[in-house]
Amino acid sequence: MEKRYNDLELVLKSESLSTETKERVSKIGRITSLIFIYIFLIFVAILVIFPFYWMLITSLKTGAEIQSLQPTFWPEIIRWENYSDALHRLDFGTLLGNTIFVGIVETIGTLLTTIFAAFAFARLEFKGKDALFSLLLATMMIPGEMMVISNYTSVSLLGLTTSHGGKLAAIILPFMVSVFYIYLLRQNFKQIPNELYLAAKVDGKSDWSFLWKVMVPLASPTLITIFILKLMGAWNSYVWPNLIASGDESVFLITNGLRSSFNVTADYDEYGIQMAATVVVTVPLLLLFIIFRKYIMKGVGRAGIKG
């Protein structure tokens, strides 16, 4: 009896030991794999940040320092003139004015068309609703280049490429509708309970006032997302404005100005000025991102979850 008890204790003891060591081994494994993950992520983070860092410090270097054989990771002599030179070269006032004008008009136009269409698709009943919605979604599949060609012809036939105002209108008009945002907002509108709509009907509210008094405020996070993404889109747009302007610098947007003012040359005094110009173009976007981080990442991320 005594012996058997001892045996049992021994078995228990050895087992508890082995589970302990097992746990310790798996803990060590977990920690080492975590260390590897952190090292990997830090490495990638450095790769991601490096171009921004390099742009910033190069924008402050003198031509001589850029050409030193031993690259410096912090400017020895800070040359702020790179920035004034860059702004002067870019004709920054005109570019900024054009970009902000185009961006604001485009964004407000898109918001209005999106709100109306999303409301119709989410709440109203009419013949051919599903067919029309599918047709709109189908256009997202078609590469924009197919449309750009004929749109270029259309705006010249409409006489929009001869005057300053016409060109700006030509830059804006095709981008006042976005099927993707209609889709995004429709999903959001659909989540608003139908009871609210019926209650508003009972109260004798019209569709119009229900849309503006109830739905738009409730969907405001999505609308803010659309607003910011659209504004960023205008800031980054290059191809279409470049085609419309076709060399007319008075209607250039910021990216067109940037690309046409600096070409790929190996004049090293230019590099500092060129990088100062890219800083000027990049920083507003980064600021916008830092302020509206939540809206931007949510809005961009939503596409994937639904896809």
Place this chain on the structure above:
Amino acid sequence: METKNNWKAWLYLVPVIILMAIFTFFPIINTIFVSFTENYNYLNGSFTGFTFNNYIDILTPFISGGGPGSTFEAVVQIALPNTLLLTVITVPLSIIIALAIAIGLNSIKFFQRIFQTIFFLPYVTNSIAIGMVFAVIFDTDYGIFNFLFGLDGHPWVALSPSAIVAGKTINYWSAVFAVSFYIIWNSLAYKILIFLSGLQNIDKQYYEAAQVDGAGKLKTIWKVTIPLLSPQILYITITSFIGAFKEYNSVIGMFGTEGGAFDASTGPRNLTTVVYYIYDQISGGKVHYASAAAVVLFIIILIFTWLQFKVSKKRVHY
């Protein structure tokens, strides 16, 4: 109530329908139409007749002769190979790297938010501006890339005066490497975001079940994470293929509006892409060529998308 709403509903749709009729539906049909016209004049919309020659000219050497500077060379020997090459390099690599980063991000607790924000930065930048920064990084004489890797004076993007004196040329594959590097850098942000939000939606129970079954880390990733993430992977694969076929801004950003000029003995003479060709033809007034090339691009994208849906039917778990 439904019939009462009817005409009002259309009223809400009027702005979208008008704008899309003019700037979306009409142009799609018109582009296909123009691609079959002869001597199309975009200024007044006139043309002299219908023909298949636009397609024959860009896809075969029979009309242009196929020599240097011909339409055939520009499309089939330069733009198409460049586009396909960039697609084949950047799409799989960026998806694999983004997946690894997203899985890594999902398994840490501390600093996850900060890493996530850093990795998203390239998404909110201007691709032309950062392309110019990469051109400086890959500079021949004083670029930091050559310095870090001890590649003294290797030309990647543009030739410096000293390199011209030394009789150097830009190797095509060097240029492809540099621009692929940039494209991958630029495209990771969106993919990481989508993958991470997919990973965060996976039920913890699956992982617990895998642990109970004694599956190792790599096995769990391969047998649990990847299959459960397959809808996101499919979505990203299709959208990145479409994006890569339309590559344009990154090339313009790095190599300027000429698309660079490389050593023709190692590959195509420059890095112009199909979309580059299309825009080039539009600004050159040859809209019928641009239209034919756009239709070809659309068909290529359609075939690839269809193929991916086919292949994925068995592999994707919804």
